[in-house]
Amino acid sequence: MAQPMSSLILIPRDDPKQAVRMRRFFMAAGTSVLVIGVLLAWHLLGMLKRGPFVLISVLIVFWILAFYGLFRTGSNRKWADASLTLPQMAASSLTLLGAMYAADRGRAVFLLLLLMVFMFGVLRLRTRALLVYTACIVSGYAGVIGLSWLFKREALDLQLELLQLLILGVTMPWFALMGGYISALREQLKTALRTVRDREQTLAQAQRLAGIGSWTYNPVTRVAVWSAEAYRIFGVDPNEAPLVGAALRSIVHAEDKKRYIQVVEKSARDGKDFDSEFRIVLPSGVIRWVHAIGQPTVDDKGLMTLLRGTVMDITERKASEEQIRQLAHFDAQTRLPNRNLLMQLLHHALAKTQRLGTPLAVLFIDLDGFKNVNDTLGHEAGDFLLAAFAQRLGNCLRKSDTAARLGGDEFIVVLDDFDGPSAVRAIAERVLLAASTPFQVESHECIVSASLGVAMYPQAGADVDTLIKNADKAMYFAKQAGRNNYRFWGEPTDARSQT
Helix, strand or coil, X not given: CCCCHHHHCCCCCCCHHHHHHHHHHHHHHHHHHHHXXXXXXXXXXXXXXXXXXXXXXXXXXXXXHHHHHHHHXXXXXXXXXXXXXXXXXXXXXXXXXXXXXXXXXXXXXXHHHHHHHHHHHHCCCCHHHHXXXXXXXXXXXXXXXXXXXXXCHHHCCHHHHHHHHHHHHHHHHHHHHHHHHHHHHHHHHHHHHHHHHHHHHHHHHHHHHHCEEEEEEECCCCEEEECHHHHHHHCCCCCCCCCCCHHHHCCECHHHHHHHHHHHHHHHHHCCCEEEEEEEECCCCCEEEEEEEEEEEECCCCCEEEEEEEEEECHHHHHHHHHHHHHHHECCCCCCECHHHHHHHHHHHHHHHHHHCCCEEEEEEEEECHHHHHHHHCHHHHHHHXXXXXXXXXXXXXXXXXXXXXXXXXXXXXXXXXXXXXXXHHHHHHHHHHHHCCEEECCEXXXXXXXXXXXXXXCCCCCHHHHHHHHHHHHHHHHHCCCCXXXXXXXXCCHHHHC
């Protein structure tokens, strides 16, 4: 299979611009070979003698080799116009003017070839350079006519040649002006495209740094366009088509899918922006939080013609928010709700009790002997013991019950919707047993116990603060009774013996 000339000759790969210039040169060289073919046809028709034909053909080959050498060695890079547009045009034009003089007839063909050379410059030169070239060509043609009048008058149709010169002198300046305008537009377009490309690269880099991807979706053609960052966020290969419709919905987390569909459909129906956060499940199984913003474009009939927007990876932000929420509402050592969250939960439980009439009890727990462990084994051992007791405490309760750390070695348990005081007593007994069972802290066996006070709504109080206060007092009574004990607020001191 035949290969292009540019693939048969080594082109420098380290300079893409030089490679482009070489390809342009090969195009010009191909045109020069075409000119040799035209000259051959003119020779066969008897309009160009053998001597001039051979001489001009050799000259054309010489120019091809000379310019190839300049491009191949990189010498062309020293010129302001590294494509050597003007030198190539000058060499071609001088050669064609020589051929025009050597030919006995048919100079109009060479004028057409000169126009082809002129068109080669339109894509590279500005108006001034094209006008200078035009002046040279018109002057050169006039010189050919003059030489032919002096030395080859018998082969000259002076009236026709002067008419062609007049036409050339009028039309070529106009072509030069138009060509310069086209060349300027081309440069402006190149600059604009380069600016757009640079901005796209800047935007892509900014999106990558910010974790924000952009996208568009045409509901008519069902064609979506994603930025590179959008592909990364959704975990899709950039070589694949963007996900649309059911394919996109399939990666939305099952718990968020219904809400996501409602938001998008409402936006499409009402023609209004949407702003939503939801989870997606990547093909690797990784769950990622995203924040999507969509802006629909509607026509005069209210129909959506385009949906564009952004998507942002907010997984790290969600993790930070969760961490902040944990720090704000949960105890660091025991992972139980802290005082702030306890008060919220207790107010909620009290409101439920007052609304539905269900029972409510607050248990106040204090660990006996914890201070001794903290003082003898250190705070790390104390923190370990608190965490171990918190885990045991959770095992003593139902899923609907709430255990919280009030502070230090004090804990609160909130019980609601239970079957009378006997159920509370059973839980209190389990808590005492869990606390009195020895704890293994490193190589030490630690023995503690618990004192527990119970406040029942509404006998021990009608509000949260009173219930906690009276549960604390009941715990104090249990501690006075010898510890490892529990007491109900308002019951006799021997209430435990009655269970």
